[in-house]
Amino acid sequence: MKGKNTLLHQYELFVDHNKLILAIILAVIILLFPFVIGSQYLLTVSVKIGSYVILAMGLNILTGYTGLVSLGHAGFVAIGAYTTSLLTVRYNVNFFIALLAGITLAGIVGILLGMPTLRVSGTYLSIITLGFGEIIKMIAMNWNAVTNGTLGIKNIPKPSIGGFSFTVSNYGLYYLMIFFVIVVSCFCLALVRSKTGRALMAIRTDELAATMMGINVTRYKILAFSLSAIFCALGGGLYATLIGYIDPNTFNFDVSTMILSIVILGGMGTLRGMFIGAIILIALPEVSRFLMEYRFVLYGVILVVMMRFRPQGILGWRSTMPFKLSKHVQNELNDTDLIHQTHVGELAYE
C-alpha cells in the first residue's frame, strides 16, 4: 500500500486501534448534548442537521455510489413530508405509520420515475430530475383539495408513542432523530459493504464493464434511485414535524441543491462526509447571521475554494487501511499459506 506514513494513515490507524473508546466517547457526547446545551434554539438546529444528514445519505446512494446526479430530490422530500403531515393532521394517523406511508409512496414514485429515466445518463438525467422536483412542487401548489395549495399545512403534530410526545423541549425529538440517523447510517454501511454496494460502485466507474460482470445495470440503478427516494422521504417527514409547518416553497430547488452541496462538500461516496457536510452547511447560515445578506457570498467562496483545493470533498479520502478479512477467512488463509504462495496453483473458481 502506498502512503504508509502519511498523516491520513496515522489517523486511520489511531481510529482503528481505539475504536471502542472513541465510540463510547462519541456516544456519551451525543447522549448528553441536550443537557449540556440546554438551549432550544441550538437543539432545533441540531435536529435540523440530523434530518439533512438523512437526506444527504439518501442522495449519496444515488450520486456518491452510483454516480447519477439528481437535481430534484426535494421532490422526494416533499412527498415524504406532505404524506406524513397530511395523514397526521387530517386523519389523526400515528406519526410513525404516516411516516412509513410517506417513505413507501416515495419508494414507489422513485421506481416509477427511475424506470423510464435511467436509460439516459449524465446531464440529461439531471435535467429530468430537475423537472421532476418542479412538478412535485407545482402539484403541491395547485392541488388545493389535498395539499391546501400555497397556504400549506399548519400545526403538524409532534410524533408520539403511547401518550409520550417527542418534542424539542423534552429532548424527545432530538433522540428520535439520533435513532433514525443511526438506523440510516447502519443501513447504508451494510449496503455499501455487500455485493449490492460493489455493484453500484462498479456501475459508477464503468457501466459496460459492470454489464460484462453480469451486473444488471438498469435494475441496480432503479434500486439506488428508489432507496435514495425512501431516505429523502424519511428525512422530509421528520423535517416537517420539526418545523411544524410546510408549504410548497419549503421544497424548492434550493433544497435539492443544498442536499447535493452537502454530498459534494462532505465527500461523495463516503458516509462520514455526510455528517461533516450537513453540520457545515446547516450550521453556517445560523452562525453567520451577523453577515446578513453577505452569507451567500461566503457560501459561494467555500464551494469555489473546495472545488479548487479539495474536489473529492472534505472527508473524501480513500482508506489506506487494508481490506478487512473476517476471522474465518484469516484462519482459512493461514492454513493454506504453506501450500499456496505466489506460484501458479489450482484455481479458486472452477
Add this chain to the structure above:
Amino acid sequence: MSDEEFILEVSALTKRFGGIVAVAGVNIKVKKGEVVSIIGPNGAGKTTVFNMLTGIYDVDEGTIRFKGKEIQNENPLHIVDAGISRTFQNIRLFGDLRVIENVMVGAHTKTDYGFFDSVFRTPKFKKEEDDKVLQAVKLLRSIGLDHRRDDYAANLPYGEQRKLEIARAIATGAELLLLDEPAAGMNPQESADLMNFIRSLKERGYTVLMIEHDMSVVMNVSDRIYVIDHGRPIADGLPEDIANNQVVIDAYLGGVRNDAQC
C-alpha cells in the same frame, strides 16, 4: 470431428454499420481447452466480433453457438451467465475499488445472497461473503497478484492491471475467456510473463479466444489462428502455416496484388 467437441462455433457471422460491412461471413470454431487467436490489421473487425460474441452488438446474420446453444443477440447478462467473459482492449477496471473488490465484482452473479441478507447481515450473507473473499484471495495468489490485494486498481502498473482484468473475468465463473489484445502496450518482459500466464490458463482447463497484435505471443501460445482482413476471413490454421501464408503476409505488409497492377 463431431460438433460436440466445439465449445464455441461461430458461422457466417456478419455485421453492418449503415453501408459499411464491418464483419462478413466470419467462421470460428474453438474446442474446449484450446487457445485460439484472431489476428488481422487494425480495423479488420476483430473487436466487433468480440462485441457480438458478448451481446454488446446485435448480430445481423449468422449464428453463434456456445456449448451447443445459440446465443446470438442474447442479452449480455445471459451470455456472462452461460460462461463467456471478456477483457477489453483499453483496460476497463473499476479503478476506485481495491484489487480484491474488483475480483469480487467479477464474482457478482455467483454471490448468492439477496438485498435483505446484506442489510441484516444474516448467516447466509456472512458465509457467502467469506466464501467469495477466500476465493478471491486464492485466485489472486494463484496468479501472483496477492501482494496487491489491498491496492486500488488504478494504482497498479500496467501489466498487473491486465492480469487483474483477466482475473476478474475468471471470477465470473467463465469457461471461455475472450481476451482483447492482452499484450497491448506491454514490454517484452511483461509479454513473456503474459505468455506463461495464458499457457497456465490453458493447463487449468480454460478455453481462450484472443485478439492480439504481438506476433511473438500469438505464435507461441496459440493452438490455431484465424486471420481477418476488412471483415472477411482470409486464412485459418496452425501458427506455422499462418506465418508462411502469402495472403496473410500481403494483408499485413500491403503486398502487391496482381489485380492492382493495372
